[in-house]
Amino acid sequence: MKKIITLGEVMLRLSPPGHQRFVQSQVLEVEFGGSEANVGAALAFWGHHAIHITSFPDHEIGWAAKSALRSNGIDTSFVQFSEGRMGIYFLENGAMQRSSQVIYDRADSSFSRFDGKNLDWDTILEGSDWIHWSGITPALSQESADLTLKALQKANEKGLKVSGDLNYRSNLWKYGKAPYEIMPKLMELTHVMIAGIRDFNQCLNQRMEDFEAVKDFAFSRFKQLEFISKTERISHSSSHNTISGALYSKDKSYYSKSYELTHIVDRVGTGDAFGAGLIDGLLERHDPQEAIEFAVAAGAIKHSVPGDILNCSKTEIEELIAGLSGKIKR
Amino acid sequence: MKKIITLGEVMLRLSPPGHQRFVQSQVLEVEFGGSEANVGAALAFWGHHAIHITSFPDHEIGWAAKSALRSNGIDTSFVQFSEGRMGIYFLENGAMQRSSQVIYDRADSSFSRFDGKNLDWDTILEGSDWIHWSGITPALSQESADLTLKALQKANEKGLKVSGDLNYRSNLWKYGKAPYEIMPKLMELTHVMIAGIRDFNQCLNQRMEDFEAVKDFAFSRFKQLEFISKTERISHSSSHNTISGALYSKDKSYYSKSYELTHIVDRVGTGDAFGAGLIDGLLERHDPQEAIEFAVAAGAIKHSVPGDILNCSKTEIEELIAGLSGKIKR
């Protein structure tokens, strides 16, 4: 069991049941999720001590959000309540050739307005092994960018490993800064980056086209960087994807097996499940090959579970890697 | 059948099923409602041509809101799509001695940012008999206050009757204006006011304590004013209320019978049902006494129906007035 910190916004997710469209639905299913907390929840499910840092509005919906984190095993001792709304995202689950749709309603959320001044990072980081952030947070607001920087600086001081999922989203970055003005500072403080070509290009204001070049550029620019990882996904339809992943150290590349995913239940949070698998893999497994296999299988099996959160055991994931799946377990 | 215009915000209402609290709920029930549109929906159900003027964000949730208005029989020909979010309110239905709770999340909504510049009031009001507004709209933003004023001016020019539900809400009026800076101009253009002492005091910056005095003050100040109406409600608990109502012309007072309401199903929208009943009563019945009886009975029977909207027939309401109720109709 390791102690792992995650930092980021948690939103209220509202989705029509089954394959209904928004316009058809008389009820919306409630989940609470966010990229970084999703990572923490999977790690907590596997027995790690996962602490999530975030802030909610101080009313019943905010309390319900905290309760949801707790039910997922996350340590919420440092969760704050502060001014602002509850971030919301509306998710319509696609099916067949119809795409899933996300409508974000997250502007002016408590988290995006949260400056973290009252957080005691020394206490939070005490005895911790790892901190995980994503590129979504610095894209929300100057406060969020500053908060991320502060956390990473403190974590580096304390000797934690830092992972970051660059996760560039074009519909964010509305507060007057471009990614390349903010991200490089954060990347310098990071040991493990999850990112594809587009993420690197956006964050570093580049236009590279070949991942080999991107990878070399990154390793040369960021001295502290130990690993880059990414997933490959082919979306045949909302119900059928193919996924695999790769992990790169400065001088070696590790490729996972590929999974054919049909009958997809819930596509959301699969990247976060991959991230959690990668962190656990790098922390608990000696071999990077095993780490990337575990990460990809974690991401793959998440597609079978409704909601943002991966709640599959390591045994289930390892059985998937071993090719055992689909029999009734009695 | 008369042609009646209503103007105001329509919000997404999200509530836990049955008597669950927010923190317990895995689904939220979806309704769309707003004080003025609720009035229009009841009038449409009774066969009037009800036109609602509002604006929604141009995405699937906004489309669903428009679809909901249509399903309630409202003419949405003039509904706009414009910048801003979907206003939301979270409603937890109380029970017994536990109060219902509303969490508003309506800031920065499409409607509150809607200036109505593209509305052709001449076309909208053509052939119309009545326009209904409420004090919620001018409390949202300067744009909304200006929009209301414009509508009432045009309606007065065209000779429509104007009803307004003053409906003072302390948690609105956040845009820098006090009610007494905005409301008097609107009240001058209004023929029928639904309001209690507190509403008048807030809107006119008075501290009157006796309704007789308030009433006389209002009739003397607003030359155009024909009727004032209000409801009396005793909240024994969330499940048990007593209601009655009164209607005042300059020189005469009309009091309705009182209803003992136990086993309350949904308290929301009962004031709007009263408003609709009053408009229908004044339009369709010669006797003010009949009008106030109809209005109060409409408000009373709304407590038995889930959702914001009154969807009870005139026959059902008239049977309630006649004291016939509760038998199975085959």
Next chain:
Amino acid sequence: MKKIITLGEVMLRLSPPGHQRFVQSQVLEVEFGGSEANVGAALAFWGHHAIHITSFPDHEIGWAAKSALRSNGIDTSFVQFSEGRMGIYFLENGAMQRSSQVIYDRADSSFSRFDGKNLDWDTILEGSDWIHWSGITPALSQESADLTLKALQKANEKGLKVSGDLNYRSNLWKYGKAPYEIMPKLMELTHVMIAGIRDFNQCLNQRMEDFEAVKDFAFSRFKQLEFISKTERISHSSSHNTISGALYSKDKSYYSKSYELTHIVDRVGTGDAFGAGLIDGLLERHDPQEAIEFAVAAGAIKHSVPGDILNCSKTEIEELIAGLSGKIKR
């Protein structure tokens, strides 16, 4: 345990959940019920051998209806499948001062077209103690009236007791006959009648106004008649009724205690529960006073159970008579 035959139509009941109105509902709850089968189901729940005679269309909905009878413990050995539709009734559950509404869609049903030619009444009635019919059946069609007559004649030959719930319904009797042309023949073959003044007047083409007179008239006209019974119900609202009952032999009257019924869950089938209680009471209890008390309590407790069927044990009913109720039983 006695062997009791019931005869009558069973319909598909479709109702919106909770207190929704038809226009609001995206799902309809499914029950199968009919006055006489409801009587049989309660008797079966109490351990009697209850046989129901009816007919359904031979498709999946008809099969589901038969399955529902079976799940309620009814012996369906003699249930037929024949030409015609499934009779349907749409039920909207009232609340507070809003009445429940029933929309019948039963014309041209299998049962109403069923002539019973293929029924072997000797086998059906072999070893039976009682047969129960209602005035709904002869009101459906000439075939149904003939079928009822045939059943009662056979039952009288075999020495069974016969109970009939006159249950006059003005929206039936559409096939060209008036009640008084059909009902007297059936009443002559009946030992226990459940009926109020209006039922007797309609069935006998009288205009009597006093129940004493009605009762005497009936006892004098129908030589075989042993008991008349009726319930008194005051409908304060859909959620609050007061009920009591009375049982009359030729020379003695028995009155039950009265029950104050608030928080009503489902009003439908309460008369049938009363009928079942009366049959059980007369079969199993020596004292008519006990019989009417049991019948009224059975009808009363039915109001607490959703659906058409009374599924409360004799113990529960006897505790209600004894004034014990409302504690948690562990």
Next chain:
Amino acid sequence: MKKIITLGEVMLRLSPPGHQRFVQSQVLEVEFGGSEANVGAALAFWGHHAIHITSFPDHEIGWAAKSALRSNGIDTSFVQFSEGRMGIYFLENGAMQRSSQVIYDRADSSFSRFDGKNLDWDTILEGSDWIHWSGITPALSQESADLTLKALQKANEKGLKVSGDLNYRSNLWKYGKAPYEIMPKLMELTHVMIAGIRDFNQCLNQRMEDFEAVKDFAFSRFKQLEFISKTERISHSSSHNTISGALYSKDKSYYSKSYELTHIVDRVGTGDAFGAGLIDGLLERHDPQEAIEFAVAAGAIKHSVPGDILNCSKTEIEELIAGLSGKIKR
């Protein structure tokens, strides 16, 4: 935006949730649909002014049906209420190798008894561009056949384009007429026919076996005919179909691409979605090839949506044609 009239019955659709069979289900999901109204609903969703002509019983179920049409954006100004029942169809959704089942309960419906005498066709058709009918309507009753004929005659007088989905159904045509006695007159008034070999053979009392021959026969017989269109469907199972389509003018054939449809959500209404796509395609696109591509893609994507109605945007359909699908849209 064009103005398009559709004419036909709208039924209450009742189906068990998910993959339950009728016999298992305690609730039935409610939709309202009918072939022609489904076409109108899709056209309304795309921004056209769609007017549906039909009739319902004047009770709460009929009102709910009208409300459902309205919520789908259809103009119900000319919807009538008249004698007769609500037509119903029970739908059990198949899965895997188990077929979907439909049980019709539509005899004696308001629409089938509706003679349309009170319809003012001049007003209805004023300014309209297109009218769509299907072979289901004339198969219901003589009144319905006459109503269709009247509508098509008026439409031809007014210069509207007429499309008809021949849609031969062997379980209809119970009122004493054969299709070939009724259909040819209607086909003569039609410009665009959706039909396969069997439809033509049944409607024209032929036994042709080759579609080329059928097509030539039709173009030679019906002078006004501009286009014939049909879909090809291979049903591997309830969950997996392959579809494509073709459009024929007198002298040219256009074939769409083919879609492999796995993980089917709801098969019902896919032909109607195709029909709507074809009408929009012929109205809005210059190239018949584009029209048939749009129609087939509209039909294909309908399989992903529960209910009778296609509520996918043109953008979604065009992305499907372009081969983009299945990614989460944020």
Next chain:
Amino acid sequence: MKKIITLGEVMLRLSPPGHQRFVQSQVLEVEFGGSEANVGAALAFWGHHAIHITSFPDHEIGWAAKSALRSNGIDTSFVQFSEGRMGIYFLENGAMQRSSQVIYDRADSSFSRFDGKNLDWDTILEGSDWIHWSGITPALSQESADLTLKALQKANEKGLKVSGDLNYRSNLWKYGKAPYEIMPKLMELTHVMIAGIRDFNQCLNQRMEDFEAVKDFAFSRFKQLEFISKTERISHSSSHNTISGALYSKDKSYYSKSYELTHIVDRVGTGDAFGAGLIDGLLERHDPQEAIEFAVAAGAIKHSVPGDILNCSKTEIEELIAGLSGKIKR
């Protein structure tokens, strides 16, 4: 129609809706099932007189279990109520590469403590054609093993055919006996065995590796044995299996066609559906080839139906064998 006895435990099955995991679920779906009763239910659905012998606790859950058997058409005349709990199994439906999970909570159930002393086997077996048992029953307790033996001895005396599904389960056999101490006596009394290599090895304390050898061994050891049957299943994932089956008489082997099963709805009870199909096939069809085809198709189509029970008609199964499937049946 034949008369068929089944003997075995019926459990309360509790499962999260859809693809939820236990930890996510606020409701559990209720079914009642057990291997042998599932066989009986399918046979009853096909019109046989199926009698199930079991015992339940005498409280409302036990009553509900009996009611569920009845609703499935099973004759429950001999069902007992006796000391002990209701056996429960929690089922989580897998999806994609995630396996289904069963958590048994059946220790100390009424059935496992039921000694059957009060059963009158002569009456039960009177006029019966067949009795079916499974290896689950003797694995529960000494009482259950003795009860099975008694039933089979009586059945052999009366000349019934006996089928047994050996169904070895390693998580049972906790009462101090090994399978090979109990099973051979029961197998000697059996004419049709459903079993694979592992079942035979466990029951006979062998380590054979080749099914041919197993089969010959069984036919030579059990003189009364007429048929051995087994299914072959390849579990590609929880959502995709391939199945086929084989039937062996002493000197001939019959192999069914193979079914590709994608989009699996519910895997549970598919073996029991196969068993029911085999019994019906051997009873009603002259040709063993037809029997095994029917059995495998019955097992295949069960995958499309939620719950433990096969409720598909013979027509549906025969259409599957004939390769017709997936079209909407109107």
Next chain:
Amino acid sequence: MKKIITLGEVMLRLSPPGHQRFVQSQVLEVEFGGSEANVGAALAFWGHHAIHITSFPDHEIGWAAKSALRSNGIDTSFVQFSEGRMGIYFLENGAMQRSSQVIYDRADSSFSRFDGKNLDWDTILEGSDWIHWSGITPALSQESADLTLKALQKANEKGLKVSGDLNYRSNLWKYGKAPYEIMPKLMELTHVMIAGIRDFNQCLNQRMEDFEAVKDFAFSRFKQLEFISKTERISHSSSHNTISGALYSKDKSYYSKSYELTHIVDRVGTGDAFGAGLIDGLLERHDPQEAIEFAVAAGAIKHSVPGDILNCSKTEIEELIAGLSGKIKR
């Protein structure tokens, strides 16, 4: 904020939705609750650090139970997983004059077999203010009785206050000991007892009939005892109760106001809510009168909330005491 320990079994609660009976229900609603944990959950909701000590089976249902405790804010750091089943109780919610029913299925649970040998009480109790136990635990098994004794001895050593809810249940105490053999030792270690006459009589093997006498007896026998408290409940029906409470110190009596509770939502856990209110009242309020008022109001408002747990804020409870209730809070 105080630190409070609770000790006891947590069961899976399964109940039919709404007012359904067990025999009607196709789903069961899931809660996890137990008397002592319910107390802890309310205290956690009010901001205390509540630690619950219990044990669950180590499978997904046990994990879900732990997750439920966490979601209620309880510190589960010391929750164990050990041999045995998950305790279950089936709850049918009564309505009107029909009683609620509980069917326990808790024999052989993990908790009842849990000896607590691996618990480090020094760590658990470190810095704690209060420990709460109930008479249910020592009634389960010798292990549970020993565990309770050990906890109370350690708590007394550490100087914690001890509260105990005697809660005598006749359907427990099955392991060979009578209450008076076990309870006195535990009562000696307790400072605050919640108990009525029957509890004292059973636990002390007395037959006292007057509460004054009981109270004096208890204060004289248990030197450490500071307070006795009890509730008075009149059950008019399942939907209508009247409750009040009393608190006694050695020489003074405090009586709460009385609450009329109609429209009851969920009666379960109301005694535990009272217990939590009492603990908070004694810890946080100087005046015993305030403590008993808070306790009774906490118990009263619990009736309005579904589930075992009180999740109402102190503000809500204090408003109830102040007589403010039932208005919509916006």
